[in-house]
Amino acid sequence: MFNRAQTILIPVISVALGLLIGAVVMIVSGYNPIDGYGALLKGSLGETFYIGETIRQITPYIFAGLAVAFAFRTGLFNIGVEGQLLVGWIASVWVGLAFDLPKIIHLPMAIAAGAIAGALWAFIPGILKARLRVHEVIVTIMMNYIALHLVNYLVRYVISDEQNTTDRVPESASLKSPFFEALTEFSTMHYGIFIALAGAIIYFIILEKTSTGFELRSVGFNQNASEYAGMNVNRNIVLSMVISGAFAGLGGAMEGLGTFGYGFIHGAFSGVGFDGIAVALLGGNVAIGVVLAAALFGILKQGALIMPLESGVPTELVEIVIAIIIFFVASSYIIAYLLQRFKKGAQ
């Protein structure tokens, strides 16, 4: 186990190394890394419009990261965040379109629908794991594909009349924010970021401040010991997956009610759910870490879009940087070892 300072140092060093190696890659491929990173910063934080877009980008990353992290703390690997996000997305849009209610009821209901759909989608691998010991990684991966094609079918044949997109959700179920849009010169920023931050606080409270959270973490550390201590391991596995799925579903609701405001036929996975795995890993599976990691990912991904325009550096460079960061986080023992050597040398 690492001590406290190390758990903070390792991600920071990984990010620094990732950016450093990214700079080397830029030099080798004939670009100026200062221009490149300058453009990246400008494109993510340099103008109010870009800030708005970055915050919008961060929102689903927080939820996806929380979803992966929550399951991970219980010793489960939820690869199905992508699928849970998609069903949450379409469920929230569906509820948004199907009812005509005052905003104070309609919007929470649509958001809740997203969470419930995600939770149900994660319940299936949870119950299969608990009852039959089917490995959740396999089931959640498969469920992603089922979700993708089910959602596409629903969009085309059930919610819309053979269209490629659903109608836009009415204002009463929309997270869109004319206020922020005006403030950030028509970026797609919406109120979801506050819900995401609230989600992170709830994540912290459930895991760290409740006895349920204690049980969940305990099962994550050692199933046998937990069972011996009188905890119901199977129940905790299902519960963990359900809560994880609810976070993922909320992420989908943010996209469905906020960023887009409608559902559409997905030609491929959105990728947010998979990036959530990296966000959780980098964030050390704790609430504040996930928020910070999501912010970093949002900045990198958003800035990447502007890099080619401003500095000619292709967007793919950011993928390389992210991959290197994840590589170093994943091999954190190397960094911990080096830190120790460094300390000893100093003494």
Added chain:
Amino acid sequence: MKKRKFGLALSMVLAAGTILGACGSDDSEDTSTDSNAGGTEEESDFTVSMVTDTGGIDDKSFNQSAWEGMQAFGEENGLEEGVDGFKYFQSNNDADYVTNINTAARNDFDLVFGIGFLLTEAIEQVAAQQTDTNFAIVDSVAEGDNVASITFKEHEGSFLVGVAAGLTTESDKIGFVGGVESDLINKFAAGFKAGVEAVNPDAEIDIQFAGDFNNASRGQQMAAAMYGSGADVIYHAAGGTGNGVFTEAKNLKQQDPDRQVWVIGVDRDQAAEGALEADGEELNVTLTSMVKRVDIAVQDVSKQAMDGEFPGGEVIEYGIEEDGISIAETQDNLSQEILDEIESYQQQILDGEIEVPSTLE
């Protein structure tokens, strides 16, 4: 107890949503209303950009074709790649469309193309906000006075390659691999089916959709199943997924060079995708391709915009007549009889004697 706490937590999320939601509707829209849509400045200052869908400009399909058109336009008019000339914006996922289109408009490009029907909603949204910029959407129809919609009569071209398929098949089984089931891809399927039926009423056509434009391995599986059940010609309208169809066809041809395996390409002349070498012999599994000249459309509309004649609010349809649709120039695998037959059907479509259906019934 535990359950109650969890319930409390959940209701807190909802409460947060409610509180935040309540403050959502207290701001007026202040769209800048300079209302100069359709007007362009001097010719030399003209700038144009395009936003790709997730395929990117090297998708060997319509994104690439559009970019080639834009490069040709730039060369013709002495523009340089960059903010002061022409530029593309790559979208890495669906959420990037609005951001990229908006970024393009904010960087003062006079005309912004959205490439592909997936960008329709995004173009409409940004066009309503950025009224000083002109927009064009390829493959779809979008609302707005500052938006030109560019569509193609893919069903006509698909009809012609359907004729080629119907005359070439020996097993009377023909496959169709579509990307995502949608109005656009149905146009390809409907035209193709009509073309096959016109020359070969006995042929069976198996129409399937991959559900993905970017999944070559899925395309390969579908092609393997179709060829396995006796089909000998497959027409793909599936972008990157279609590359898997080529891979499977080439594998089969490699194993048995005498076997009849054909692929019909889409969007660009895909003869290069089908080339292989078996037993020291140069072979090609590409029967022909349904070429959709996105590049011509991009050049055309850019030119009109530069001349101050931007067709805002209009739907421009490119068909055989407008040189927007044709069969590929590479015709090595088509016999003269088939070419003559295609030629005659093409004339009938041009003369209006044949009305090609654009939807599956």
